[in-house]
Amino acid sequence: MIGQRIKEIRNNNNLTQEELADGIISRTYLSLIEKGTVQPSTNVLVKLSKRLNCTVNDFMAEVSHFKYNNFEILREIGHYELKVDNEDYEIVKHFIDKEYEQIEDVPLPDSGRIHLIYARYFKFKGDLKRTKLHTDKALQKLSTIAVNQHYVNAVLLKSELLAEDGETDAAIDILEETVYLTTKFGELNISDIKLRFALVKCYIIFKQYYTAYRLTTDIKQISSRLNITYKEEKLKKYEMLTLVKLGKYKDALELAGDSSETDAGIMRAYSLWQLDKVKEADQLLKAIPAPDKEISSIPQISGLYKELTGRLGGL
């Protein structure tokens, strides 16, 4: 597949094998690469991509499936991916019922996308066994092409499952590896932000707060470079939490501003308490509505709340 793409791009650039290979590899070897007989090294791919004025990712981009005549399925995959994104799972059930994963000759990337839809559906349904099965299949099939948004989504789901199983270190491994690949071969996009978000969550579980904080800074930089916003509120909470955990209470207070939002309030109160402003902390804490169960979507913030109420309860 890579060879096919190289040939396509070379032809678009009106270059012969001789011209493209010159000074990089032998012409014969390029021929073998294009035929798919050999697997070129990354080094070679990088050099070829430079001469062809493209990225290595372009070599791995999906070859258009004009031979794959089932456009209907492709259209449906895209349609139901959106439905899954919107958590419209009841509609997705129609897609599941069609059992597209049983169809032979579906190209690997598309088959991977089908499995990913299945995995996300079964995750919603709470069927962990099928979720894991389809996630692994999706990863396996999507890994045959360049790191793209579908592969990243599969990685995110996989890391989520690993973290839920208490295998945070394995989750970090797969996320870091994917960050490396996207950074090395791809151009920055929303996937880079999503991956780092997932990493922040894992590093907080691992109590590696400095790394988590550094990642929140990375996310802000990438967002600003791409001129997009992504879960700004949650990012701010993570940033505050890491600052609090690092003992940078003044910075945390500054970041929280005068937000009346519950999580921010908890972290403000906690920081104030740490800075010996017990009275202010107590007042702030009393203004926070008493939660009946989980107070925050971020467990560590609930932890701060419990600690704080424990300490200030006697006042």
Add this chain to the structure above:
DNA sequence: GATAGTGAAGGACAGACCTT
């Protein structure tokens, strides 16, 4: 003739494995 494909032979290198 220019370009591309194939096969054989072999060098360079890295990783795995074993011995000292």
Add this chain to the structure above:
DNA sequence: AAGGTCTGTCCTTCACTATC
């Protein structure tokens, strides 16, 4: 730990053939 050997992969060169 340091070394030697083996093995597999990447890559080259050369010679030849096929296609346009």
